[in-house]
Amino acid sequence: MKETTQILREKGLKVTPQRIAVYNMLRSTTQHPNAETIYKTLEPANPTMSLATVYKTLDYFKQLGLVQELNVGEPSSRYDAVMKCHPHTVCTVCGCVRDLDMEELTELHKKLAQQLDFEVECEQLILYGKCAGCRGN
Amino acid sequence: MKETTQILREKGLKVTPQRIAVYNMLRSTTQHPNAETIYKTLEPANPTMSLATVYKTLDYFKQLGLVQELNVGEPSSRYDAVMKCHPHTVCTVCGCVRDLDMEELTELHKKLAQQLDFEVECEQLILYGKCAGCRGN
DNA sequence: TTCAATGCAAAAGTTTTGCACCTCT
């Protein structure tokens, strides 16, 4: 996996501990955390970090194509370092968000969209329901 | 089309001019307005209406299954009186939100989700891109 | 050294809440 430092530099960003921390966290989790969660997770190890910087950092990352923002209907946005448009599941009980990875969808949707006179740039499918864990209880 | 008054009554809601106005508006538009837009649209004809009431009304409607909330990544939520889970297109230029209606998707997604140990209750597909109008310019 | 990033605090925007008054039933 490419060094975080190198990736930031390639995007023309100054490399700061805060930016490294945010990007590393997003790369190493599949949980799609929101800004608040990112802040609370990183704060113990980076005591000077501020929430405003997390927001500013996420905004830069988003504009430079390092992360994507994901809104599943909660009040706050989640963030994902996987840049490819892809479907998600959202558990209606615990709220967990998971990735799906299915090529089939993409092809089908593009074909369908062609019939609609709408030029698809990105697609997001969200399946709301109960995850395996919450169904068991 | 069923009377708005009757529908509200069946849900156990008191029938007020504000509730009638909000529900009628949502039923008669395909634009998926947000609370602010609903308020501004209705305010001229209902001068005493307040934004807080629009929010409270939408919240009741949502919980009683009269409308669904739709979040396409904007800061504010949009609302739709079509209750069936269905896909949308979002124009990245003008921001317009349109419904798609394609049965195919539902079937495919349910089949795919079965493989995932995830019980699908509702699905939302959002295609981001350029609408016909914005592509022309 | 210089320019950009950070952190703080204040502000902005959306949504919720408390409460006195009003209105539907």
Added chain:
DNA sequence: AGAGGTGCAAAACTTTTGCATTGAA
């Protein structure tokens, strides 16, 4: 008459912004 709804204002919450200080190059 009574339960519940409305409107107003204040509050809550997420996100953005301004600015003085700090830090990367």
